[in-house]
Amino acid sequence: xxxxxxxxxxxxxxxxxxxxxxxxxxxxxxxxxxxxxxxxxxxxxxxxxxxxxxxxxxxxxxxxxxxxxxxxxxxxxxxxxxxxxxxxxxxxxxxxxxxxxxxxxxxxxxxxxxxxxxxxxxxxxxxxxxxxxxxxxxxxxxxxxxxxxxxxxxxxxxxxxxxxxxxxxxxxxxxxxxxxxxxxxxxxxxxxxxxxxxxxxxxxxxxxxxxxxxxxxxxxxxxxxxxxxxxxxxxxxxxxxxxxxxxxxxxxxxxxxxxxxxxxxxxxxxxxxxxxxxxxxxxxxxxxxxxxxxxxxxxxxxxxxxxxxxxxxxxxxxxxxxxxxxxxxxxxxxxxxxxxxxxxxxxxxxxxxxxxxxxxxxxxxxxxxxxxxxxxxxxxxxxxxxxxxxxxxxxxxxxxxxxxxxxxxxxxxxxx
Numbered sequence: 001x002x003x004x005x006x007x008x009x010x011x012x013x014x015x016x017x018x019x020x021x022x023x024x025x026x027x028x029x030x031x032x033x034x035x036x037x038x039x040x041x042x043x044x045x046x047x048x049x050x051x052x053x054x055x056x057x058x059x060x061x062x063x064x065x066x067x068x069x070x071x072x073x074x075x076x077x078x079x080x081x082x083x084x085x086x087x088x089x090x091x092x093x094x095x096x097x098x099x100x101x102x103x104x105x106x107x108x109x110x111x112x113x114x115x116x117x118x119x120x121x122x123x124x125x126x127x128x129x130x131x132x133x134x135x136x137x138x139x140x141x142x143x144x145x146x147x148x149x150x151x152x153x154x155x156x157x158x159x160x161x162x163x164x165x166x167x168x169x170x171x172x173x174x175x176x177x178x179x180x181x182x183x184x185x186x187x188x189x190x191x192x193x194x195x196x197x198x199x200x201x202x203x204x205x206x207x208x209x210x211x212x213x214x215x216x217x218x219x220x221x222x223x224x225x226x227x228x229x230x231x232x233x234x235x236x237x238x239x240x241x242x243x244x245x246x247x248x249x250x251x252x253x254x255x256x257x258x259x260x261x262x263x264x265x266x267x268x269x270x271x272x273x274x275x276x277x278x279x280x281x282x283x284x285x286x287x288x289x290x291x292x293x294x295x296x297x298x299x300x301x302x303x304x305x306x307x308x309x310x311x312x313x314x315x316x317x318x319x320x321x322x323x324x325x326x327x328x329x330x331x332x333x334x335x336x337x338x339x340x341x342x343x344x345x346x347x348x349x350x351x352x353x354x355x356x357x358x359x360x361x362x363x364x365x366x367x368x369x370x371x372x373x374x375x376x377x378x379x380x381x382x383x384x385x386x387x388x389x390x391x392x393x394x395x396x397x398x399x400x401x402x403x404x405x406x407x408x409x410x411x412x413x414x415x416x
Contacts, residue, residue, distance in 0.1 A: 016272025266330035
């Protein structure tokens, strides 16, 4: 381990200008994923009306935010409760007009129920949605079969291929013990999705990563990084832009390296994110909702400004204190700490490797100022999404005669 800090740049914000309210929109699923952490939940799907008072309360307590997201991803399949999604979208539209701030609906689904018509409806309602996959066909079909045991990959890709317009669609893949070629898989998906991302699966011991698994994925990321460098130097930014644009595991470290940013928090759970369960209780995020003691403590003590202290305390570990990578990593996830009785040393090893790769990527482009500038400018545009938009706010305030929807259309027609 290095004995000096890896980062000297500015800190990422410890508080967030946006608030994400996650809703347990569905208690059903049509897949039988081998690692699902929500299998214990089953029953009748909830209605949006049951969540509305709590959402109103959370927004009312946090009126200083510049933007609000209603995330319906959860741990089941949201499209099995389509009425909930559409009711949420109607609420968001009305709330945006009243507050004159963006209230956006978003979710990630498994893609098996996404027809051409449903995608058209979702887009018309301004709902942001993406698809989650588990790598290539073989890996995905093993990890995410239908309840009858048949594979789901071909159904998903057929659905996506039927869309007239895929420019708004994103895809997130997970990787675990099953191995597949990372670069080739991302390239293949890029033909269907403008934004792709990859992140490790959360697996409980003894089914989690081992030394051999991490050795394999480190080698795959080495190949990916070298390919990204070669392509960027030749002016091909398509894949790296895609990784920077989404929630990619490596992409967040690339962004921090390009902009010389440090991370105060690992993520926004409990700081800029709250999860509402169908029974009205609260959790910092969906994965942490499986721990009853955390749900009970968070529900009874929730205040957003104190959420940071709540989650930071949960994430505290002597293994992280004094680590040279802490301000690029942000610390251990409380879920991983629960599963592994401390830091997940295998994923910690992978994260440190990716952090060093991100520095190598940025340093390798120093002799190509144009390429570095293109990437840094794009990374900055991505980073700005986390910040207030004074120009848009000024436009809204200076046009009281226009609806909020008209202001948005005017702004985006001149900025995109």
